[in-house]
Amino acid sequence: MEDMLLYDRLQFAFTITFHYLFPQLTMGLSLLIVFFKFRFLRTKEDKFNQAARFWMKIFALNFAMGVVTGIPMEFQFGTNWAKFSELTGGIIGQTLAMEGMFSFFLESSFLGLFLFGEKLLGHKLHFLTGLLVFLGSWASGFLIIATHSWMQHPVGFEILANGKYVLTNFGALFSNVWLWPSYLHNQAASLVTASFVMAAVGAFYLLSKKQEEFGQLFVRTGVIFGLAASLLAAFPTGDMTAKNVVKYQPETFAAMEGIFETEKGGSEIILVGQPNMLEKKLDNKIAVPNVLSFLTYQKWDREIKGLNEFSPENHPTNVPGLYYAYHIMVGLGTIFIGLLSLAAVQLFRRKLYTTNILLWGLLFMLPFPYIANTTGWYTAELGRQPWLVHGLLRTAEGISPTVSSGNTLFTLLGFVGLYLLLGLLFLLLAGKIIYKGPQTAIK
Amino acid sequence: MELFWYIVLMTMLAVYVILDGYDFGAGIIHLFFAKEEKDKVLITKSIGPFWDANEVWLIAAGGVLFFAFPTLYASAFSGFYLPLIMILWLLIFRATGLELRGQLHNSLWENIWDKAFGLASLLLALFFGVALGNVVRGVNLGMVENGVSTQEAHYFFLPLWNSTLDPQSHQLGIIDWFTLLFGLISVLALTIHGAAWIIFKTNSSLNSRLKTVIFYANLGLVGLILLSLLLGFILNPLPFQNFCSRPLVWIFTAVMLTGSLGLFKIRSWKKDGMGFLFSSLFLAGGFAATVASIFPNLLPSTNTVNPSLTIYNVAAPEYGLKTGLSWFVVAVVLVALYLVIQYRVFRGKMDDVDYHGEH
Numbered sequence A: 001m002e003d004m005l006l007y008d009r010l011q012f013a014f015t016i017t018f019h020y021l022f023p024q025l026t027m028g029l030s031l032l033i034v035f036f037k038f039r040f041l042r043t044k045e046d047k048f049n050q051a052a053r054f055w056m057k058i059f060a061l062n063f064a065m066g067v068v069t070g071i072p073m074e075f076q077f078g079t080n081w082a083k084f085s086e087l088t089g090g091i092i093g094q095t096l097a098m099e100g101m102f103s104f105f106l107e108s109s110f111l112g113l114f115l116f117g118e119k120l121l122g123h124k125l126h127f128l129t130g131l132l133v134f135l136g137s138w139a140s141g142f143l144i145i146a147t148h149s150w151m152q153h154p155v156g157f158e159i160l161a162n163g164k165y166v167l168t169n170f171g172a173l174f175s176n177v178w179l180w181p182s183y184l185h186n187q188a189a190s191l192v193t194a195s196f197v198m199a200a201v202g203a204f205y206l207l208s209k210k211q212e213e214f215g216q217l218f219v220r221t222g223v224i225f226g227l228a229a230s231l232l233a234a235f236p237t238g239d240m241t242a243k244n245v246v247k248y249q250p251e252t253f254a255a256m257e258g259i260f261e262t263e264k265g266g267s268e269i270i271l272v273g274q275p276n277m278l279e280k281k282l283d284n285k286i287a288v289p290n291v292l293s294f295l296t297y298q299k300w301d302r303e304i305k306g307l308n309e310f311s312p313e314n315h316p317t318n319v320p321g322l323y324y325a326y327h328i329m330v331g332l333g334t335i336f337i338g339l340l341s342l343a344a345v346q347l348f349r350r351k352l353y354t355t356n357i358l359l360w361g362l363l364f365m366l367p368f369p370y371i372a373n374t375t376g377w378y379t380a381e382l383g384r385q386p387w388l389v390h391g392l393l394r395t396a397e398g399i400s401p402t403v404s405s406g407n408t409l410f411t412l413l414g415f416v417g418l419y420l421l422l423g424l425l426f427l428l429l430a431g432k433i434i435y436k437g438p439q440t441a442i443k
Numbered sequence B: 001m002e003l004f005w006y007i008v009l010m011t012m013l014a015v016y017v018i019l020d021g022y023d024f025g026a027g028i029i030h031l032f033f034a035k036e037e038k039d040k041v042l043i044t045k046s047i048g049p050f051w052d053a054n055e056v057w058l059i060a061a062g063g064v065l066f067f068a069f070p071t072l073y074a075s076a077f078s079g080f081y082l083p084l085i086m087i088l089w090l091l092i093f094r095a096t097g098l099e100l101r102g103q104l105h106n107s108l109w110e111n112i113w114d115k116a117f118g119l120a121s122l123l124l125a126l127f128f129g130v131a132l133g134n135v136v137r138g139v140n141l142g143m144v145e146n147g148v149s150t151q152e153a154h155y156f157f158l159p160l161w162n163s164t165l166d167p168q169s170h171q172l173g174i175i176d177w178f179t180l181l182f183g184l185i186s187v188l189a190l191t192i193h194g195a196a197w198i199i200f201k202t203n204s205s206l207n208s209r210l211k212t213v214i215f216y217a218n219l220g221l222v223g224l225i226l227l228s229l230l231l232g233f234i235l236n237p238l239p240f241q242n243f244c245s246r247p248l249v250w251i252f253t254a255v256m257l258t259g260s261l262g263l264f265k266i267r268s269w270k271k272d273g274m275g276f277l278f279s280s281l282f283l284a285g286g287f288a289a290t291v292a293s294i295f296p297n298l299l300p301s302t303n304t305v306n307p308s309l310t311i312y313n314v315a316a317p318e319y320g321l322k323t324g325l326s327w328f329v330v331a332v333v334l335v336a337l338y339l340v341i342q343y344r345v346f347r348g349k350m351d352d353v354d355y356h357g358e359h
Helices: A002-020 A023-043 A046-080 A082-116 A123-152 A179-207 A212-248 A250-257 A291-297 A319-348 A356-364 A367-384 A405-436 B002-032 B037-047 B051-068 B070-079 B081-103 B107-137 B177-201 B207-235 B237-245 B247-263 B274-294 B318-345
Strands: A157-159 A165-167 A269-276 A281-288 A387-389 B297-299
Touching: A002 A023, A002 A046, A002 A367, A002 A405, A023 A046, A023 A123, A023 A179, A023 A212, A023 A367, A046 A082, A046 A212, A046 A405, A046 B051, A046 B070, A046 B081, A082 A123, A082 A165, A082 B051, A082 B070, A082 B318, A123 A179, A123 A367, A123 A387, A165 B318, A179 A212, A179 A319, A179 A356, A179 A367, A212 A250, A212 A291, A212 A319, A212 A356, A250 A319, A250 A367, A269 A291, A269 A319, A319 A356, A319 A367, A405 B081, B002 B037, B002 B051, B002 B107, B002 B177, B002 B274, B002 B318, B037 B081, B037 B177, B051 B070, B051 B081, B051 B318, B070 B081, B070 B297, B081 B107, B107 B177, B107 B274, B177 B207, B177 B274, B207 B237, B207 B247, B207 B274, B237 B247, B237 B274, B247 B274
Parallel strands: none
Antiparallel strands: A157 A165, A269 A281
16 A cells, blocks of 8 residues: 555656656747747747747747646546545546547647748748647636645535535636646746747857857847746745745645744744654754745744644644755755846846857757746645645545556556656757757748 | 535546547547458548547546646545556557558558557446446445554555455446446447447548438437436445435436437438437436436445535535636636637548648
8 A cells, every 4th residue: 555655646746747847848948939920920020930930849849848748747646646536536536527529629639730830821821820839728727726726725516425525616617726826826937938948049159150150149039038937936826825825834844844843932934954753843044034034924023833833743744855855946946046146137238149158058948948947836736745635635536546566566567657758859859950050941 | 615616527538438539439430340451540530630639638628627626636536546557558549540550551550549449438438337337336445454444544546356346346337237238338328429420520431321220229228227226226325315416417317318319310301411410419418327327426436435526525626726716717618619619620520631741
């Protein structure tokens, strides 16, 4: 039983982590491509259309990876989490089915037209198909986060005598207080990834002194969108998301902030430190007094409950993992804002394209928005543990009763091997497209 | 309400079989008959802009199954665990085969992805047929041993096969000679369907040969279906009793027969779309007749301890099903619109469509 739970969780964690590397770029990048196409329609400058075409190639590859790794996600609710699906399917099945009907059909029907229809459709209609693909991908994110929000903060339901969760208020799924802050936070973070990818590719061209016109365009676009998105991810969306956690999941909040003991006269904010789970305290900490209380409640002396005050069976199952995930996300977010602000200042002074140190910074920042997005999701998911439906259904109660650990480990190993291959292929092919650059894309 | 969602679900699955079916069939033709580069490229062109949207029908049907019949979704997806995950892997290979082939111009690279696309298509056709065979045969719900359930009444687990491949064995496997027969029927039917699609949508040099392929495959298909009816009658009389007593099943069967007979005339038609029309009729009629013959069962039980899963005992409660209706109607209208747009833009022969923009 323990092994079954472990492998079911590992498989879901592995497949969703890998999968989400792609949609986070898809969602943000679709917006940026639509932006280029829009600029082209307005200015009739061909470089914008070439830029759009170039990014569509990366987009197509990235989208394909997202699709093939996404289908296993929907299947796994049933294959590995059958009991959870049986009990809550009437509710979360609703939002997941809507995702298929409203967003996957939209994306998949118009992606083909968007990628291959430029000549057939003309520029205005082609722009429209891009807009529809963008809408489809953002709708998909919305419905997934609606599902996620119900698991974090269940609303609009009743539990029957046989343990089944029954939907009683459809509208509540979409007015859930958890939904909108999380969704906007996630979309901002997705745009951060896309912006950094664009800026890094631009910086690569500028530093290697090729395709410089496009290098400048990509760096400029990446820095401006990236700065806006990083700021939005922190405030108000990140702030509102954290306030939901402190209100509805106080034990999770304590664990992610690393607060073991309730402090009289206000809580400090932890910058560095290692959770010591044997003694239930934080080792080697560097902290600033009272700031956490201020950020959370706008009162310097407001008390925040420490983790040790909550009953141990409701503690998040992996406190150190949760604490690190959260701190890495916040730390990286802060670095993004810092770097992009400097870059924006230099851009304003018209010196960015020659400030090599910032270009190097943008180039090497490429993997970090992916890490920030991933650790952000780990904060949300590890924070929900030990629950599948927060406060009501424990994770251990949701697994498929008849799928043995040997079968799950078999499929987990298969996924690991297959995804390793997909990851290598993606890097190879995306690298090739980037190396060739936009200028060779002219037909 | 249950009946409405049952019809929706089965219609979506039938559409999936017809649409993604031609992709699988094209893959099989590609694997066995396309030898020249230009025919290979034409075949992938003819499904290139469509396959992704076609695959969505499976995902969307899965979503509807999840929300309307959550107990069946939970039971069947965990019970058929291994083949389902393998189907996922094959879908990944099919997609990467199609999408990655054109990214590098190297004959080894192209060869690898051609094989991945073709083999994955062949195996998917086989697996989906085997899956239908499992649903008709039924499973040991509750995993009953010596008259006692060892699991909750609606859960089960099947290994890929048992040592005897016997569909009447106490220890059932997913692949036995009965379900394998369904798999072979599916492979032949989709080969015909894919060939008909290629004839319909391209001017490939294979077209006249494919008509001969369709003719003989159709002959084999009719033989296999007669065999399965005969064996099915010996194995599991219930669907066959239903078969005789239900007029609707007769109608579906008639549709299937029309498709089947029509395909024999493939070589004499002038219009290239006719073959595809008849193979679609065959697939839709065959699928509908099969599921209707076990109605209202969705997954029959092979033991007498636990009841079969029917549309009534696995459905979500009324409120959810009713609310689902309101958004579903909107969604269906939109989906129909997308389909019309998609097939209008890429209407006619696709030899000149620019697929895989890289040149």
